[in-house]
Structure formats: C-alpha cells, structure tokens
Amino acid sequence: MTPPGKTRTRELYAWALFDWATSPFAAIVVTFVVAAYVAKAVAGSEVEGQAAWGWAMSASSLAAAVLGVFLGAITDAGGPRKPWLLACVLLQAGGTALIWYVLPEPNMLLFALVVVGLANLGSELGNVFNNAILADLAPRERIGRWSGFGWGLGYAGGLLCLVLALVLFLQPEVPAFGLDKDSMEHVRIVGPLVALWLLTFSLPLFLMVRDRPGAAVPDRAVIGAGIRNLRISFREVLQDRKLALFLLAAMLWADGLATLFALGGIYAAGTFGMTLTEVLRFGILLNLTAGIGAWLFARADDRFGAKPTIMAGLGGLILFGLGALLAPNQLGFEIAGATLGLFVGPVQSATRSMMARLAHPERRAELFGILALTGRATAFLGPMLVAILTTATGSQRIGMTPILLFWIAGMALLAFVPVSAGSGARRP
Template identity: 75%
Template sequence: MTRAAAPRTRELWAWALFDWATSPFAAIVVTFVVATYVAKAVAASEVEGQAAWGWAMSASSLVAAVLGIILGAITDVGGPRKPWLFLCVMLQAAGTAAIWFILPEPSLLLFALVVVAIANVGSELGSVFNNAILADLAPRDSLGRWSGFGWGLGYIGGLVCLVVALVVFLQPEVPLFGLDKSSMEQVRIVGPLVALWLVTFSLPLFLVVCDRPGIVLPNRRIIGTSIRNLRTTLRDVLRDRILALFLLAAMLSADGLGTLFALGGIYAAGTFGMSLAEVLRFGILLNLTAGIGAWMFAKVDDRLGARTTILIGLSGLLVCGLATLLAPNRLAFEVIGGALGLFVGPVQSAIRSLMARLAPPDRRAEMFGVLALTGRATSFLGPMLVAIVTTVSGSQRIGMAPILLFWLLAMSIFWRLPASAGSVGPPS
C-alpha cells in the first residue's frame, strides 16, 4: 500500500462509520419507537396520529429533497461538503434531542411533528452530501464495496442502538436513571440517546476525512454558476436515456421499499396478531439480515456491476415478498421476512454506487440531490395504492400486493439499461 492510499482507506472507514451514526434515527424515530409513541400516546387518536405523522414525514422529506438539489449544486461549484454536512448533523441532533420534551399530551402533537420534521430534514439532506463524499473518496472499482459496507454497517448500527433502547429503557420494570413511566420518560429518552449516538459516531468523518478544497469565488458568482449548472443537469437528465431510466427505476424501487417500511409493521400486527414487542423484535431481525445482505453483495457490485446487483436484489425481493404474502402462519412469515431483508440492503447500496458512477465528477452532490427528489416525489403512491386495494379487497394480504408491482416495474426498467451501466470501467 502506498503512502497516498493509506490515508484514503482510513478516510473511507471514517465515512462508513457515518452510516452507523445516522441509521438509528430511521430505525428508532421514524419507523418503530417514536412513530408509535406519537400515534398512540400523543395524538388524540391513533388514526389522527398516523395521518399526521405521515404528512410530517412526507413534507419534510420533500423539503429536504428540493434543498438537496439546490445546495448540492452550490457545493459542486463552491467546493467543501463537510460544513454543509455538519449543519445537517446539528439540525438532526437538535430535533432528535427535543423528543425528550414531547409529553404524552394531545396539545403537544404539533410540537412533536415539528421537531421530528426538522430532524428528518437534517437526516435526508445530510445523506445527499454524505453520498457525494463517497464518490469523492472511493476509486471507481471499489464504489460498490464501500457503499455496501457502509450500508451494512448502518443497518447493524440501527440494530445495536435499538437493542440498547429496548434493554436499557423500554423493557425494564425500572428503567435506568429511575425514569418516570407515568410521563413516558422511558420512551422520550430515546430522542437524546439517538442524538448522542449521532454526534459521537459522526465525529470520525469530520476529524479524519479530507474535504475538497474551497473555490475562492464571490458568493454571487457561486450561486449564479450553480443555478446555471442546475438547469443544465435537469436538461441533461431529460436528454440522457440511461440516466432518465435509472432515476425512474430508482424511484419505483424506493416507493416499494418505503411502503414496506411504513406499513410492514401494521401488516404483521394485523395479519399475524404480533404485539409491539414482537414487531420490534422482527424489526431487529430485518435490520440484521439487511446488513448481512449489503455486506454479502458489496463485492458482487464491483465484480458484476451495480445493475446486475440491483436485478438480483429485486428478484429476491419479488420472490420473498410474494412468499410473505402467502405465508400460512407467523413462523413462516418471520422466516421468509428475514430472508427478504437479505435483498433490501443490496438494492439500496447498489443504487447509491450506480449513481456515483453515472454522475459527472463535477456534479455529484447535485445528482444525488436529484436522486433524492425522485425518490421522494412519488412516495405517497405506495401507501395510497395499498389503502385503495386493501379497502376494495377487504384483505391486508391482497392490499400489500402493490409493493410487488413497484418492484416488478423497477426490475423491468433496470433490465432495459445497458449491461455496462454502473460497471467498474471508466465512464462513457
């Protein structure tokens, strides 16, 4: 190993740890603990709470996606990404820590939605800059390996933090620090826990990773250039068949996965009578298998290409997804669902590495912003279709079938991409 290669590897390890730092927010706040707490204990009714939570997450994700394109274009012109990423981390940490002040009172529902939405903007926007940093650090022939490693590490980080929250605060009769269960302190404490986890484990990225040098230009020129570049990028997306197909397929994949994450717990509880604790344990299993899958397929990405990895992952999701809908009992559902998790991580990781390979080097942050926007612009479609099909059919099993349709359509579009798309060779 050369002297130049050693620090770059050290930087990549620090970058990968950032996924470990940020993933507990998705697992604990967005998906499992805080979302359930707000819907059940803060809102006047679970129906109102679920609807309000959905609107808050959708609106904040869309805001982050739009800002991601704009700020991504600015950083592509102006240089450094870490200052913007630091602001995102601080925004996410502040909003997450404020969960401690969400008492189980309906009058605090708006406050709860605002602080979590602020944290979600920080989380979603931060991923744009973090993904662009990967493309700056990793060689083209190892993008898949590092993307998969980071994604897998993130899933394991979410799992570990979730276990800590369950064992230390949520399950004991007497939680640590003598927290008062009557005011739900044992649940509210997960906000500061996730914020502390985020700040602590994101430090290596800020201390170790070398940022791109800044460009000495007047702010007015930077903004003007970034606006012109953004117009060019949006025009190029429409003209570039491969890039347009990729973004469409990535959007459909994201819609299917997002719907699975949003409604999978409700399906498990309603169809198989699983309690909240059982749903959480199933969530731990899914995080574990998703992390393992991301690691298993990381080298496949570099050897066979991101497109091939995505097609394998979507095939696995389709087969396991159909099997879970046909599962005759809870045990079969949990076993097949665990197998399904093996293919979640590889699809997400390979989409990130494929975007890193397709994006022009001087517009990476901007292109990741475009990817984030396409992934959020139609996020309402999946839950809406599930609601319609469930209502018409009167069956939760049939109602979840639209998820399979999203993956099937995404797979058919990825199949139309040339085999060289996302390969480890030089950009075309």
C-alpha cells in the same frame, strides 16, 4: 510519513462510520419504535396513526428532495460539502432529541409529526452530501465494495442501538435511570439516545475526512454557477437514455423502500398486535439480516455490476414482501420479513454505487441531489396510496400493497438500462 493510500483508507473507514451513526434514526425513529409509539399511544388508532405518519414522511421527504437538488448544485460549484453535512446532522439530532417531549396524548400528535419531519429532512439532505463524498474518496473499481461496507456497518449500528434501547429502557420492569413507564418515558428516551448516537459517531467523518477546497468566488456567484450547472445536468439527464431510465427506475424502488421504512413498524403493530418490545425485537432481527445482505452483496457489485445486484435484490424484495403481506400469523410475518431484509441493503448500496459511477466528477453532489429528487419527488405517493387504501378499506394489509407494485415497476424499467451502465463504465 503515512503513505497516501493508507490515509485515504482511514478516511474511507471514517466515512463508512457515518452510516453507523445515522442508521439508528431510520431503524428506531422512522420504522419501528417511534412510529409505532406515535400510532398506538399518541394518535390512539393504528389506522389513523399510519395515515398521519405517512403524510408527515411524505412532506419531509419531498422537501428534502427539492432542497437537495439545489444545495447539491451549489456545493458542486462552491466546493466544501462538510459544512452542509454538519448543518444536516444538527437538524436531524435536534429534531430527534425533541421526541422526549412527545407525551402519549392525542394533542401531541402534530408536535410529534413536526419534530420527526424536521429530523427526517436533515437525514435525507445529509445523504446527498455524504454520498457525494464517497465518490470523491473511493477508487472507481471499489465504489461498490465501500458502499456495501458502509450500508452493512450502518445496519450493525442500527442493530446495536436497538439492542441498547431494548435492554436499557423498553424491556426491563424498571427502566434505566428510573424512567416512568406510565408517562412512556422509557419509550420517549429513545429520541435523545439516537440523537446522542448520531452526534458521537459522526465525529470521525468531520475530523478525519478531508473536504474539497472552497471556490475563490463570491457566494452569490457560487449560487448562480450552481443553478446554471443544475440546468445543464437536467439537460444531460434527459439526453442520456440510460441515466434517465436508471433514475426513473430508482425513483420507483426507492418509493417502495421509503414507504416500507416509514410504515413497516406500524403495520407490524396493528396487523399482528405486536407490542413495542416485539416490534423492536423484530427490528433487531431485520437489521441483522439487512447488514448480512449488504456485506454479502458488496463484492458482487464490483465483480458483476450494480444492475445485476439491484435486479437480484428487487426480486428478493418482491417475493418475500408478498410473503409478509400474506402471512397468516406473527411467526410467518417475522420469517418473511427477516428474509426480506437480506435484499434491502444490496438494493440501497448498489443504487448508490451505480450513481457514483455514472456521475460526472464535477457534478456528483447535484446528480446525487437529482437521484434524491427522483427518489423523493414521488415519495409522497407511496405513503399517500397507503393512507388512502388503509382509510378506504380499513385494512392495513391492503393498504401496504402499493409497496410491491413500486418494486415490480422499478425492476421492469431497470431491465431496459444497458448493462454497461451498472458495470462501472464511464459516462459518455
């Protein structure tokens, strides 16, 4: 008979592999290859494409935030999380696969934004349920370590998938499978590639990780209980000063990160004239440094607390983010951007671990839903400000400056959150 501890460890590795499965979507679709392709080849103008992409990401993220709160509350009341997560994975994979049909023509812009928006909706909702599963599996004193391990593994998966896309399709004179470069098949194929990657590597979680049992109550009662619990959770958040401050601060730095992910590839392509291949190479470098950062800071989270980890990460993001915006040439941008990547993973990972420690065991999914809502309720604001400033000034550099302001404001608010909130202290 296998000892329970080893069984749980295997489940945690299977859980972490889900980050490996989902990260190529963020790297290849949202940030680098597909974003740049839509802006340059479909929209026909980097400025117009950056603005349109920003609106699409805002709409899908806001929809995911609202739905995530209610679905999280329902799953907390009703038990199992994996069926909901499976539905999210299928939505994400289906929308991503349809990128194959996005031809390099202006009349395909709306179709491109819709299919990527649906895929992003599935991705964002899936994070709510996946994060709640971590809190169910990991010992409290090791949540930070496993969260960091998952983020690091995710960046490694994104890195490998980026390399495969580069070597097989984007760089060769004759792409694999004889794909036609004139109709951009060698770029469009990354959609099906990412979808297949997601479906394949998410299987261990669904096959190996035990789910919570379903509640023995009718579905209508589960929904009613979920909504009632949600009202209670919102009331508790408003009464808990440290949790409310943390959620507000997290909303701000999440807005900055989401805007960076959604528009960073377009900015690199438009400002420095980087080709799709060069953007992809930069994406590989950024995923490498982000993965290193996530692994380096994982133990620091458990040892020193999530708050110091997030503060250090935000400081690095602000410093090197400013360097990337002021970079006079492509080399300077790549150096600043790659260094910035070291601090992306720690902020994301420590945010997840801090919420897992703060969340009441019976409210985890809905509180992660509230975290997603606070992180996405104003997610439209970052891309919207970028779109407005880019359109008004005609400058992508000026258009991207709100990202830094979000990080600065989030760091300032986090300073007022009691240290015990990030050190694993139990919620009162």
